[in-house]
Amino acid sequence: MSQRSTPQQFGNFEANVRFIDMTGFVRAGTRVLEIGTGTGRLLDALRARGVDASGVELRHDLIADAHRFFGPLPIQPVTGTALPFADGSFDVAMSFDVFEHIPDSDAHLAEVHRVLCPAGVYLIQTPNKWTNIVFETIRWRSFTRFRQDHCSLHSLNELIARLRRSGFETRAYDVPVVNAFFRDKVRSYAGWPGMLTLRVVNPDRLPIAWRTNLYVAARKLPTGSTNQAR
Numbered sequence: 001m002s003q004r005s006t007p008q009q010f011g012n013f014e015a016n017v018r019f020i021d022m023t024g025f026v027r028a029g030t031r032v033l034e035i036g037t038g039t040g041r042l043l044d045a046l047r048a049r050g051v052d053a054s055g056v057e058l059r060h061d062l063i064a065d066a067h068r069f070f071g072p073l074p075i076q077p078v079t080g081t082a083l084p085f086a087d088g089s090f091d092v093a094m095s096f097d098v099f100e101h102i103p104d105s106d107a108h109l110a111e112v113h114r115v116l117c118p119a120g121v122y123l124i125q126t127p128n129k130w131t132n133i134v135f136e137t138i139r140w141r142s143f144t145r146f147r148q149d150h151c152s153l154h155s156l157n158e159l160i161a162r163l164r165r166s167g168f169e170t171r172a173y174d175v176p177v178v179n180a181f182f183r184d185k186v187r188s189y190a191g192w193p194g195m196l197t198l199r200v201v202n203p204d205r206l207p208i209a210w211r212t213n214l215y216v217a218a219r220k221l222p223t224g225s226t227n228q229a230r
Contacts, residue, residue, distance in 0.1 A: 036098035040066025109166035168218035
């Protein structure tokens with residue numbers, strides 16, 4: 001089997017970087033943990049900016065691809081929700097197109113909370129439950145098959161509530177996602193009907209709660225603090 005000549009792209013890199021920049025939490029020297037590095041493109045881009053970025057990844061083949069394309073990136077393999085780092089190791093944790101795949105999201109958030117420093121921030125991008133169910137039903141041609149993979153889909157309100165219960169205060173961001181990557185994905189899975197729908201209904205113009213992708217920054221609160229909405 002021939003190897004790929006370019007790294008496989010799993011998420012909307014352009015939109016995700018825009019989100020990171022909009023928050024202002026990541027700069028040179030910031031200690032960052034990327035959860036679910038995939039083939040390493042974002043991790044490499046962050047390190048090129050002088051960010052002290054490390055990552056974890058479940059799939060050994062993707063770690064191998066990351067090293068092949070971008071050199072010896074600091075990526076550790078993991079097997080579940082546990083993160084192999086000491087308490088308070090990072091200023092920022094981030095995950096993109098990962099949260100929806102985690103069966104025990106409460107355990108995941110507890111681990112993220114643990115490895116973040118006081119007032120550390122978790123940057124999350126995850127598909128919106130209400131729009132993703134429609135897309136995945138079309139993609140898999142089934143009302144149930146996608147649930148095995150996207151087992152932890154949330155609406156915006158559900159995601160915010162989950163984060164608050166886990167000791168975070170939250171802010172949702174207005175991040176445009178319609179670009180070449182997004183259009184190619186719609187064309188690939190939904191064909192011309194999907195492209196026609198995209199021309200009629202641009203998801204970037206919908207209220208944030210109805211966007212195809214949710215972007216939320218969650219700041220760690222001290223243990224025992226009263227969590228107030230922003």
